[in-house]
Amino acid sequence: MHSMNSALHRAILRIAGYIVPAEQRKEWLEEWELELWYVRRCFYPGRRFRETPTGFCIGAFPDALWKRSHAERTSIQLTSPIRSPRGCIALLLVLAIATMLTGLVCPQIREEMVPSGYRGPHDLAILSLSTSSDDTQLATAGEQYERWRDHSSATLADARFYEPTASSLIIGSGQSNLIVGWASEDLFELLRFAADPPAMNFARQTRAVPIFLTQRAKQRYFPLDSIVTGRTLEIGGRKAVIVGTAPDYAADLPGEIDVWAIDDARGMASRESRHFAYGYLIARLDLKSTGEQSEAPLTASTGEGSADTIYVTQLSFIARRHRMQPLVTFLHAVVLACVVLPFILSIFLGPSADLKNSDRRVRLRQGLFLTLKMTLLLPPLFCGPLILSRLGSFGSRESVYALQSFLTFTSAIVGAHWCLWDQVRRCPRCLRILARPAHVGEPSRSFLSWSGMELMCLGGHGLLHVPDFRTSWFSHNRWLALDSSWRALFQE
Amino acid sequence: MLHSYNVPMVTEAKLSHTATMILQAVNLGYMYGFSVMEVTGLPSGTVYPALRRLERDDLVVSRLERQSVADTEQRPPRKYYKLTANGKATLESARKRYPLLSKLAPSDELEHA
Numbered sequence: 001m002h003s004m005n006s007a008l009h010r011a012i013l014r015i016a017g018y019i020v021p022a023e024q025r026k027e028w029l030e031e032w033e034l035e036l037w038y039v040r041r042c043f044y045p046g047r048r049f050r051e052t053p054t055g056f057c058i059g060a061f062p063d064a065l066w067k068r069s070h071a072e073r074t075s076i077q078l079t080s081p082i083r084s085p086r087g088c089i090a091l092l093l094v095l096a097i098a099t100m101l102t103g104l105v106c107p108q109i110r111e112e113m114v115p116s117g118y119r120g121p122h123d124l125a126i127l128s129l130s131t132s133s134d135d136t137q138l139a140t141a142g143e144q145y146e147r148w149r150d151h152s153s154a155t156l157a158d159a160r161f162y163e164p165t166a167s168s169l170i171i172g173s174g175q176s177n178l179i180v181g182w183a184s185e186d187l188f189e190l191l192r193f194a195a196d197p198p199a200m201n202f203a204r205q206t207r208a209v210p211i212f213l214t215q216r217a218k219q220r221y222f223p224l225d226s227i228v229t230g231r232t233l234e235i236g237g238r239k240a241v242i243v244g245t246a247p248d249y250a251a252d253l254p255g256e257i258d259v260w261a262i263d264d265a266r267g268m269a270s271r272e273s274r275h276f277a278y279g280y281l282i283a284r285l286d287l288k289s290t291g292e293q294s295e296a297p298l299t300a301s302t303g304e305g306s307a308d309t310i311y312v313t314q315l316s317f318i319a320r321r322h323r324m325q326p327l328v329t330f331l332h333a334v335v336l337a338c339v340v341l342p343f344i345l346s347i348f349l350g351p352s353a354d355l356k357n358s359d360r361r362v363r364l365r366q367g368l369f370l371t372l373k374m375t376l377l378l379p380p381l382f383c384g385p386l387i388l389s390r391l392g393s394f395g396s397r398e399s400v401y402a403l404q405s406f407l408t409f410t411s412a413i414v415g416a417h418w419c420l421w422d423q424v425r426r427c428p429r430c431l432r433i434l435a436r437p438a439h440v441g442e443p444s445r446s447f448l449s450w451s452g453m454e455l456m457c458l459g460g461h462g463l464l465h466v467p468d469f470r471t472s473w474f475s476h477n478r479w480l481a482l483d484s485s486w487r488a489l490f491q492e
Numbered sequence: 493m494l495h496s497y498n499v500p501m502v503t504e505a506k507l508s509h510t511a512t513m514i515l516q517a518v519n520l521g522y523m524y525g526f527s528v529m530e531v532t533g534l535p536s537g538t539v540y541p542a543l544r545r546l547e548r549d550d551l552v553v554s555r556l557e558r559q560s561v562a563d564t565e566q567r568p569p570r571k572y573y574k575l576t577a578n579g580k581a582t583l584e585s586a587r588k589r590y591p592l593l594s595k596l597a598p599s600d601e602l603e604h605a
Contacts, residue, residue, distance in 0.1 A: 034568040035536075038526040051535055059536025066541040070548065 005053065009036060012057040019064035021071040028067060032060050085369055085431035088422070092376035099383040108219075109390055113383065115323035120249025121192060124315040127159065127281035131311045133321060135254040135397075138313065140281050148281060148310065156283045156312065160187040163271050163279035164255035167236035171221055178217065180235060181257035184268040188212070190284060191250065193260070195243040196229045203241035210243040211235065212260040214250055220258075235261065252319035254280050256397055285314065325401060330382050333405045337412035344413060345420060362428050369431055370423050377415045385411060427457035427464075428479060434464055443468060450474060460487040509593075510534065512586040514542050515575065516593050518552055519583055524570040543573060551579035 013032050020028045039056045051059075082088040103109045127148060128138040145161040162183035169178050188195070193212050203210040213221075213228060222228045231242045246260055263271065271279075385407030389400050426433055434455035441451035452467040452474075462481040467474045507515065517528045529539045546552045552573045562569035575583065587593060 031571055032540075034570065035524075035526050037568045038570075039536075042526070042530070051529065056529075056536045059538070059540065062537035063540040063544070066544060070544075 009040075009053055009057045012054070013060050016057075016060040016064040019061070020067045024067060024071065028064070032057075032063075082422075083433045083435075085426070089369075089372060089376065092373060096376050096379040099380040099387070103383040103387050106387070106390075109387055112323075112326045112386060112390070118249065118252070118316045118319040118323075120247065120252070120315060120319065122314065122316050123285045123287050124191070125156070125283055125285040125312045126254060126315065126318065127156075127283055127310045127312055129310060131313065135256075135318070138254050138280060138318075139278055141278060144310070145279075145281055148283070155286055157286070158186075158190055159281055159283040160184070160190055161271075161279050161281055162187055162255070162257075162260075164257055165236070169221070169259070170234040176221075178258035179256055180211075181253075181255055181260045182263045182268070182271060183260065184265065185262050187282065188260070188262065190282065191253075193244060193246055193250070199230045199241055199243040202230065203243060206239065206241065208232065209235065209238050209240040210262045211240045212244050212246045212250075213242055214246045214258055214260070215248060216251065217258040218245055235259065249315070249319065252315060252322055253282070254318065281310075282315075283312075285312065322397075325397075326386055326404065327382075329401045329405050330386075330408050333385075333408035334381070334412050337409050337416065341413065341416050345417065365431065366423065366428055369426075370419060373419045373422070374416065377419065381408060381411050381415060424477065425455070425464075427459065427461050429461040429481075430457065430459045432457065432459060440465075460484075507582060507586045509590055510538060511542050511546060512583065512590050512593055514539060515546060515551060515579060515583045515586070518546075518573050519575050519580070523572045523574065525573075528573075546579070547573070550576055551582055552576060 010033070013029060013036070016032075017025050017029045036053060036056065039051070039053050081091055100113075103113050126138050127140065127144075129140055129144070130137055132138065145159065148156075148159040149161075160183065162181045164179050164181050166177060167180045169176055195210065195212070200210055202208075211233070218228060222231075228242050229244060233240045233242070240261065243262075250257070250260070385404045388407055389404040422433075435458050436456045438454050438456075439452075440454050441449060443451050450465075450467065451469075452465055455464045455466070457463070460482060462479055465478045465480065467477070513532050514528055514534070517531050520531075522528050522531045525536075525540055525543060528534075528543070529536060532539070534542075543552065543554075547554055552575055554571055554573050556571050557569040559569055
């Protein structure tokens with residue numbers, strides 16, 4: 001035990017030691033280890049000194065941070081990995097891989113990053129009065145169901161209706177709100193939901209509502225339970241029994257249903273007869289007449305006039321749209337950021353170096369480096385906001401995509417700004433970050449004498465002059481290239 | 493015409509209560525980090541950075557004990573701190589701001605350093 005504690009204390013001090021500049025680390029570590037000897041010897045209950053050896057070691061972190069903040073060349077030490085172009089690219093590569101791996105670890109996010117194909121039945125279709133990429137626009141009134149319920153044609157048959165309603169769910173002592181999709185039992189036959197017969201019998205005997213949990217609701221309310229069938233809950237003030245779990249493709253049905261509930265015939269009849277009832281119509285599609293690969297919206301008619309024409313959208317088509325949504329949201333946000341970027345950069349980036357007269361190869365290398373940086377930023381830009389918007393979020397699909405869009409847009413602006421700002425502060429020849437900033441001159445009352453910042457390439461390729469004020473005769477940063485005769489004065 | 497004004501600046505470091513307490517402890521003879529922690533009751537994360545600040549501001553100086561002395565007493569060497577003349581003057585003026593600090597520790601509890 002004692003040796004374990006000693007190892008722990010040494011490990012804490014060593015970790016803190018990495019904060020201290022390398023040239024002072026050994027001495028700093030020795031000092032803390034010497035003091036730790038006294039703390040260990042003097043720590044026992046009842047003594048005035050109450051800090052434990054572990055607490056003492058944790059106190060090394062503020063001291064190490066102080067050492068770091070007061071050490072010379074701090075910024076150089078901290079930014080050293082990205083000073084060279086290779087280090088910068090390597091760091092961005094690590095960031096890209098790390099964000100992608102983080103997303104792939106979580107199954108829910110992996111499904112959105114690398115969507116699998118639609119695995120549900122292809123003969124299901126949603127009937128709606130209009131076509132739209134927005135699921136809520138596919139909703140229809142209950143009266144439409146009355147018209148289409150008994151419709152049977154070569155294309156469509158078995159039209160069914162379900163109504164999403166907001167209800168409260170009580171499990172044990174906990175309560176939360178969710179969306180319940182109420183439907184008659186034949187809808188679930190159409191959807192091919194498999195109910196557990198004993199649980200179904202138990203629900204009938206106890207006059208409880210039989211319900212199917214969606215995968216999302218199961219993860220949310222029963223994350224640790226492998227079997228949930230037969231459990232009793234309370235939904236909207238009514239006792240309910242879980243009779244099964246909805247298959248994956250149920251998540252693609254419009255309405256963002258959390259729990260599917262089987263309503264009795266009387267309850268369903270009252271839902272359908274209400275003219276203000278709002279829900280979704282689903283029907284079986286005859287693939288022989290429509291063509292199995294056809295996913296474009298179709299129209300169907302009751303044959304009693306154009307007023308009864310309805311749009312038919314295959315569930316597989318909606319599912320594919322859902323799977324593409326994260327990528328589409330990302331692309332929209334990036335394009336929007338590209339439009340806004342020039343205005344933001346002109347305000348915040350300041351003057352860039354005028355390299356019109358520089359060598360074509362130099363400009364090509366700079367362009368390639370910038371393109372590579374921006375390309376490597378794309379994976380973190382896609383994965384980062386995707387992960388953040390899904391973490392702990394149980395909001396509607398629209399709110400999740402809105403958050404992803406906002407985060408992507410903001411990150412794209414910040415990322416692009418960093419890429420260009422990083423480009424400005426690098427030597428055009430060797431692409432290393434310029435160093436040794438020195439202020440030259442004093443602000444002139446007449447603006448006729450130059451004052452500004454001079455930065456140096458440590459490879460001796462030249463000096464960058466950044467003006468304090470933009471004037472008509474010095475509006476851009478100027479790069480003063482030095483020939484090879486100057487190299488002897490520089491470090492390399 | 494250019495005018496230059498050379499006004500001698502009187503610089504007297506204004507110490508926080510914690511820094512004054514540590515300076516007072518060193519002055520009382522608690523001359524190494526661990527003993528300062530013990531007498532002031534302050535955590536290590538406060539005492540050691542504060543001692544470094546005091547040393548940077550030339551209020552204390554530090555020296556590492558000779559290995560031979562530590563070996564004789566069969567313990568690791570200590571890093572001792574001692575007040576400079578500037579430190580003594582600063583402590584004197586800080587005591588006026590924090591009069592209760594004079595009650596910090598009785599000197600009979602001092603370990604022989």
